Amino acid sequence: MKVGVTDLFEDYRIIGGFRLPLGLDGSEYFLDYHSFKKRLDKRFMAYRKVTKNQGLVEVDPDRIIEAEGKVVTNLLHMTLSWPFSVTSSLRFQAGYRGDRIYFSAENLETLLLADNQENLFNTKLEFVYDNTYEVALNILNGSRFKVYNEFFKPFRAYLTDSELDVSFKNTGWVGVMGGDFRHYQKIHKQIVWASRFTAAKSYGTKKLIYYLGGVENWLKDPTKQFNQLTPIAEDQDYLLQSITANLRGFRYNIRNGSSHALLNTEIRIPIFSYLINSPIRSELIRNFQVVGFLDAGTAWEGFSPFTEDNRYYTVTRPVQDLESANNSNPVIATVNYFRNPIVYGYGVGFRSKVLGYFVKMDMAYGSDSGAKTPRTWFISLGTDF
DSSP states (O other), X not given: OEEEEEOTTSSEXXXXXXXXXXXXXXXXXXXXXXXXXXXXXXXXXXXXXXEEEEEEEEEETTEEEEEEEEEEEEEEEEEXXXXXXXXXXXXXXXXXXXXXXXXXXXXXXXXXXXXXXXXXXXEEEEEEEEOOEXXXXXXXXXXXXXXXXXXXXXXXXXXXXXXXXXXXXXOOOEEEEEEEEEEEEEEETTEEEEEEEEEEEEESSSEEEEEEOBOTTBOSOGGGTBOSSSOOOTTOOEEEEEEEOOBXXXXXXXXXXXXXXXXXXXXXXXXXXXXXXXXXXXXXXXXXEEEEEEEEEEEESSSOTTSTTOGGGEEEEEEOOTTSSSOOSOEEEEEEOOOOSOEEEEEEEXXXXXXXXXXXXXXXXXXXXXXXXXOEEEEEESOOO
16 A cells, blocks of 8 residues: 655645565565755665565574564665756665564574674765656657666674674675666557666675576566576675566576676567557557567676686586495586587567556577477556656
8 A cells, every 4th residue: 555645836745655475474664755845956865675575594503493473674775866957867866775684482492593684885876867757658769778887885884782883894895886778669559579688797805796687577486487407606705686678488596696787678569559540548458568578688707698617518427336335426527618608589479557567478498508488477567668
């Protein structure tokens, strides 16, 4: 549920909302304030989320137990935007995120578990250009892009003798630089050819890992969305993670790394709106669209995904020693072979507005180093890029 108020001249705007899960096992709410009175636009946001979680906890290097707990996430966020024109602006963002896990005392082991607190400070500077305009729902014309640099810094905060002790020492940092470029080319009437290219690189003492594949807001069992077969670099210290979508035809994590590049291109055809000149009252019929798409991308570590030390080119497998009775010392074989770091998917999709939600259904095939994946259906919510 969301409620918003604004003044007569729309100089100020306040939006607040909350969400309760059907199981009543958590809560989520936020308050958002916007000020547009001066040329410098200002936005302040506070957000809090409480969820129950159950998982494995490492008590010591030799013992792992299962514990249930409550995860509390608090966000404070500020955005300052300076417009150069109607279409371009420079934006600065700063924020704080705090995650705290409270473990339920169900037995002696969980009673002795200390609460886990993580704090993160981040800043972001980006230049945004946008001259697009909406022709219809999910149909745009024009171009827009942004280039940005982002900084994340974890820190420790302790409350001792009613005093707050904050330390930024020996916690590492993460930097991210990237860009997102989109163009919507009108073909005829409402038919549009939409393209997007996005790329980013993580750097610093710690890294952000990108999981390539899947779609945004995917309506599927989370345990079946993630590809467990793609290796993750063991020599990298990852602090953050992010899903990089869309790459239809594959599950999440078909490729991963601290850098990524992704291309999406698709033709969107609102069939009934294109063929019928008179107004259409039904949202389902008016917004029905057929989409043909192609997605291609990769994620990698290091300077280039095509270097010889790329982990996608090397597979290590134990080979059992037949001369040994218990095979306690197996032979380790390292095999080098070519595996294309770039994967792509293609197919056709359908979109429309159903019960107030924009629903997308895509049928896709993927290609990984010449191997074609089986036909996969992707059902998700929300408009396209």
